[in-house]
Amino acid sequence: MNQAANTEDDDEDGGAPPIPVGAKNYMTPQGHLRMKNELLNLIDVERPEVVQIVSWAASNGDRSENGDYIYGKRRLRQIDGRIRFLTKRLDLAEVVDPTVHYGSDQIFFGATVRYETQAGDEHTVTILGIDELDPLHGKISWISPVARALTKAREGDSVTLKTPGGLEELLILEVTYPAPAT
Incomplete structure (x- = not known):
């Protein structure tokens, strides 16, 4: 894996602390709902919008100097990383009221x-x-x-x-x- 890929993976959590090994990911019902809503928004709204922009930008030809394409691809990587992070955290979640x-x-x-x-x-x-x-x-x-x-x-x-x-x-x-x- 190259260094750029390592940096992207490290940034997908937005600086959230890691869950200690063997510990549960306790969260309140409100925190769980907030994370679930963020995940759904990324999947259903933000990602499709960025995919549409990237597709349009790619159809314009030379991608090497196409700012919309370059920024869009970077934003897609960020969104995908955040989706992976949220999915993992929600899978480990133990909701405590x-x-x-x-x-x-x-x-x-x-x-x-x-x-x-x-x-x-x-x-x-x-x-x-x-x-x-x-x-x-x-x-x-x-x-x-x-x-x-x-x-x-x-x-x-x-x-x-x-x-x-x-x-x-x-x-x-x-x-x-x-x-x-x-």
Whole structure:
């Protein structure tokens, strides 16, 4: 396989972290639906549009200097890579509904946790799947060090987080889950 092919395969995931060997790909029903909708949109809408453009561009003759053709083929490779990535992730998905823990004060997948550091800083995080993370908005992966430290603890507990700077105590202030649909 040539170097260009390696680069394309590496980019198909959009920078998503790998699933640890032997781990399940936990995700919320909302995350699963979002990924499934993206996959269907790529297959049913985006890919056919790009194929049509590439076909039109190819019919114009010399492909070596045809920007529409070159860009279209590159975009097709990106779309196909993303389709492969989404298909693999969805095949490994284990959908976990966090509403089953509604009212619980113990931390599991799907919990939103408000905690305080030793320095007195408060943070709020929601523990989600690897493909749902958004650290800038407090959505962390269940495999992250913070999530691992918090998991199975309860409101009022203090847990130890191993950081590059040493051990840090986190005080759990509040644990919430989304309410079940009625």
